[in-house]
Amino acid sequence: MFDFNYFTPTKVVFGKNTEAKVADLVKEFGGTKLLIHYGGGSVVRSGLLKRVTDTLDAAGISYVTLGGAVPNPHLGLVYEGIELCKKEGVDFLLAVGGGSAIDSAKAIGYGVANEGDVWDFYDYKRQAKGCLPVGVILTIAATGSEMSDSSVITKEDGLVKRGYSSDFGRPKFAIMNPELTMTLPDYQTACGCTDIMMHTMERYFSNGGNMEITDSLAEGLLRTVKKNALILYKDPKNYDARAEVMWAGSLAHNGLTGCGNDGGDWMTHKLEHELGGLYDVAHGAGLAAIWGSWARYVYKNCLHRFKKFALNVMEVENSGSDEEIALRGIEAVEDFYRQIEMPTNLRELGINPTEDELALMAKKCAIGVGGEKGSAKVLNEADMLAIYKASM
Amino acid sequence: MFDFNYFTPTKVVFGKNTEAKVADLVKEFGGTKLLIHYGGGSVVRSGLLKRVTDTLDAAGISYVTLGGAVPNPHLGLVYEGIELCKKEGVDFLLAVGGGSAIDSAKAIGYGVANEGDVWDFYDYKRQAKGCLPVGVILTIAATGSEMSDSSVITKEDGLVKRGYSSDFGRPKFAIMNPELTMTLPDYQTACGCTDIMMHTMERYFSNGGNMEITDSLAEGLLRTVKKNALILYKDPKNYDARAEVMWAGSLAHNGLTGCGNDGGDWMTHKLEHELGGLYDVAHGAGLAAIWGSWARYVYKNCLHRFKKFALNVMEVENSGSDEEIALRGIEAVEDFYRQIEMPTNLRELGINPTEDELALMAKKCAIGVGGEKGSAKVLNEADMLAIYKASM
Numbered sequence: 157m158f159d160f161n162y163f164t165p166t167k168v169v170f171g172k173n174t175e176a177k178v179a180d181l182v183k184e185f186g187g188t189k190l191l192i193h194y195g196g197g198s199v200v201r202s203g204l205l206k207r208v209t210d211t212l213d214a215a216g217i218s219y220v221t222l223g224g225a226v227p228n229p230h231l232g233l234v235y236e237g238i239e240l241c242k243k244e245g246v247d248f249l250l251a252v253g254g255g256s257a258i259d260s261a262k263a264i265g266y267g268v269a270n271e272g273d274v275w276d277f278y279d280y281k282r283q284a285k286g287c288l289p290v291g292v293i294l295t296i297a298a299t300g301s302e303m304s305d306s307s308v309i310t311k312e313d314g315l316v317k318r319g320y321s322s323d324f325g326r327p328k329f330a331i332m333n334p335e336l337t338m339t340l341p342d343y344q345t346a347c348g349c350t351d352i353m354m355h356t357m358e359r360y361f362s363n364g365g366n367m368e369i370t371d372s373l374a375e376g377l378l379r380t381v382k383k384n385a386l387i388l389y390k391d392p393k394n395y396d397a398r399a400e401v402m403w404a405g406s407l408a409h410n411g412l413t414g415c416g417n418d419g420g421d422w423m424t425h426k427l428e429h430e431l432g433g434l435y436d437v438a439h440g441a442g443l444a445a446i447w448g449s450w451a452r453y454v455y456k457n458c459l460h461r462f463k464k465f466a467l468n469v470m471e472v473e474n475s476g477s478d479e480e481i482a483l484r485g486i487e488a489v490e491d492f493y494r495q496i497e498m499p500t501n502l503r504e505l506g507i508n509p510t511e512d513e514l515a516l517m518a519k520k521c522a523i524g525v526g527g528e529k530g531s532a533k534v535l536n537e538a539d540m541l542a543i544y545k546a547s548m
Numbered sequence: 549m550f551d552f553n554y555f556t557p558t559k560v561v562f563g564k565n566t567e568a569k570v571a572d573l574v575k576e577f578g579g580t581k582l583l584i585h586y587g588g589g590s591v592v593r594s595g596l597l598k599r600v601t602d603t604l605d606a607a608g609i610s611y612v613t614l615g616g617a618v619p620n621p622h623l624g625l626v627y628e629g630i631e632l633c634k635k636e637g638v639d640f641l642l643a644v645g646g647g648s649a650i651d652s653a654k655a656i657g658y659g660v661a662n663e664g665d666v667w668d669f670y671d672y673k674r675q676a677k678g679c680l681p682v683g684v685i686l687t688i689a690a691t692g693s694e695m696s697d698s699s700v701i702t703k704e705d706g707l708v709k710r711g712y713s714s715d716f717g718r719p720k721f722a723i724m725n726p727e728l729t730m731t732l733p734d735y736q737t738a739c740g741c742t743d744i745m746m747h748t749m750e751r752y753f754s755n756g757g758n759m760e761i762t763d764s765l766a767e768g769l770l771r772t773v774k775k776n777a778l779i780l781y782k783d784p785k786n787y788d789a790r791a792e793v794m795w796a797g798s799l800a801h802n803g804l805t806g807c808g809n810d811g812g813d814w815m816t817h818k819l820e821h822e823l824g825g826l827y828d829v830a831h832g833a834g835l836a837a838i839w840g841s842w843a844r845y846v847y848k849n850c851l852h853r854f855k856k857f858a859l860n861v862m863e864v865e866n867s868g869s870d871e872e873i874a875l876r877g878i879e880a881v882e883d884f885y886r887q888i889e890m891p892t893n894l895r896e897l898g899i900n901p902t903e904d905e906l907a908l909m910a911k912k913c914a915i916g917v918g919g920e921k922g923s924a925k926v927l928n929e930a931d932m933l934a935i936y937k938a939s940m
Binding site (some may be wrong): 162174314376400412 | 553562566760764768771792796
């Protein structure tokens with residue numbers, strides 16, 4: 157196993173009506189003037205935003221608001237938020253929403269706390285030296301951004317989608333009320349479950365340094381999400397299933413399920429980022445559409461892990477050769493995707509890239525990872541193109 | 549499931565030679581004048597203390613030292629540490645050792661950061677409003693105090709052993725090098741594994757609010773420790789097994805394996821605390837000696853959990869009635885204790901209390917928990933006495 161650091165300072169306040177605690181938490185972490193950052197109208201329509209501002213008003217905490225965070229959040233809005241924070245003297249960012257609002261808030265936080273262009277951090281040019289504190293009221297279980305060190309931003313010019321990770325960006329608190337996720341469209345719920353599982357699967361399919369305890373936590377988490385995703389497909393208002401998935405979402409991406417390994421593979425995410433940059437598809441659905449092709453392309457190079465995954469997570473029949481078991485596990489994942497109406501290829505995702513577009517995505521993906529990357533199997537541009545083609 | 553908070557801010561730096569990073573970590577968390585608190589001579593004899601002070605010297609960080617923390621750490625030494633810190637202007641506590649040194653350092657931290665008698669916190673009289681920051685270099689995998697909010701101190705007058713929990717006491721960082729645990733006597737290694745498992749078992753055997761994901765993490769952790777405890781019994785220098793157990797020790801007690809439940813049972817710990825207060829036995833061995841009697845006394849009141857534990861952790865045969873499966877699981881735990889030479893009753897623990905002493909312990913235990921306590925089954929003084937008697 158490899159040495160590792162583990163740092164998850166986010167204070168999680170989990171359960172019904174926990175959003176009522178927002179003012180106390182903001183005060184605990186020193187916020188006096190907030191930017192409340194959210195996405196589309198659902199946070200407004202549901203009345204959540206008003207409940208939050210009423211609570212802040214009652215506590216005498218002042219704030220400005222900035223809506224409009226979209227899936228694959230845009231750099232333009234980040235710049236707008238940075239200017240607004242500077243103009244208004246904001247000292248705390250409150251993200252109300254899912255990964256888009258949180259990622260965007262983190263980027264705004266980096267932009268306020270550091271000189272120069274915030275895109276530099278996403279463009280691998282330099283490291284942030286701080287971040288304005290971020291608090292979260294989570295409304296979508298998916299990205300795990302509420303406890304993670306990472307954020308993903310899309311630069312509109314060239315549709316470049318990039319992630320940046322820094323412990324400075326880890327939220328100070330995360331308010332997690334499973335009831336807030338009940339009004340999500342079924343498709344978004346399924347996308348979230350896919351994303352959650354993928355965050356842990358990316359760490360799991362690695363060729364270096366795996367720890368038994370990390371594996372057992374990862375496998376338990378994956379089984380739980382799989383089971384509860386199927387429950388939610390039939391019963392979206394099931395509180396316990398919502399809660400299981402919501403908490404799994406945080407644990408899947410706060411680092412816990414990667415302790416001791418080489419950092420994981422992450423190529424499914426990288427391949428999807430190019431889809432997301434070019435087509436603005438839902439992240440979870442994009443991951444589902446690409447994963448099977450990735451898995452079949454790489455599994456022979458990481459056979460022991462694919463076999464273990466097949467048996468301990470997908471619980472397939474333990475018979476035949478290692479390859480047969482591994483392939484049975486991959487098929488079982490795709491069957492699971494179909495059961496929750498996730499796509500298993502680009503056509504089902506609703507896109508039909510040309511040869512040139514596939515080549516462009518492979519080229520951008522290779523540039524994005526600095527040439528080649530992967531742990532289950534190191535992929536170069538030609539490999540990436542082959543996987544994109546196989547996923548058509 | 550129940551609502552919960554989860555807060556584990558400790559920065560974990562895990563792996564070989566990580567103690568070399570101590571000066572950087574102390575600086576990161578603002579320490580300028582340290583009290584280095586440690587236990588017996590092993591930290592001195594092994595050369596670890598010198599390596600640490602050399603690193604601090606090279607970084608220009610000044611410090612004073614206080615050794616002498618013993619298992620079931622004493623209040624007298626805590627008072628001594630508080631005086632020393634005040635006299636020397638200490639602003640950071642570095643615990644080098646196991647749970648005794650860490651718990652004692654936390655208590656010193658409460659004593660320095662709050663007015664009045666520090667014992668008040670352990671005597672349920674009031675809550676701490678802060679704690680001097682604590683950093684840890686861990687040398688024993690057992691108590692989980694390196695990430696937990698709890699510390700246990702014994703007041704010499706009356707041999708009263710009490711725990712106090714506060715988020716203020718959670719260490720800022722924990723340096724965890726599995727190699728540092730390799731020189732432990734085999735008995736202490738086995739005690740540590742027992743304590744680690746018990747921290748999660750106390751949370752697991754509860755009648756309220758269990759979450760599937762918490763259960764799956766707990767079961768995975770318990771299987772991992774059980775397996776690696778047996779490896780270490782035969783091969784104490786096995787680095788990977790040391791690492792598995794060490795990381796499990798932190799996760800077993802940082803709150804992760806109790807999220808969503810009612811807080812757990814904890815009566816085995818409470819019953820052992822009285823043993824530890826009166827006889828100065830090793831904590832882990834005391835837990836092992838009492839657990840089987842506790843389990844047989846309560847299992848019918850928490851049958852579904854004992855059955856699940858038997859199947860998913862102890863992996864016993866799934867046949868017969870629920871009661872038979874549950875009892876098979878309890879027997880399997882005792883068999884496991886015997887395999888690693890842990891006691892399964894007070895006689896094997898090496899003590900032989902009189903009737904009066906048993907009654908005194910039951911009485912003190914009942915007072916300590918405010919009359920009655922437990923989740924698997926609520927126990928009063930008569931129940932406690934019955935369990936003590938059954939464990940003879």
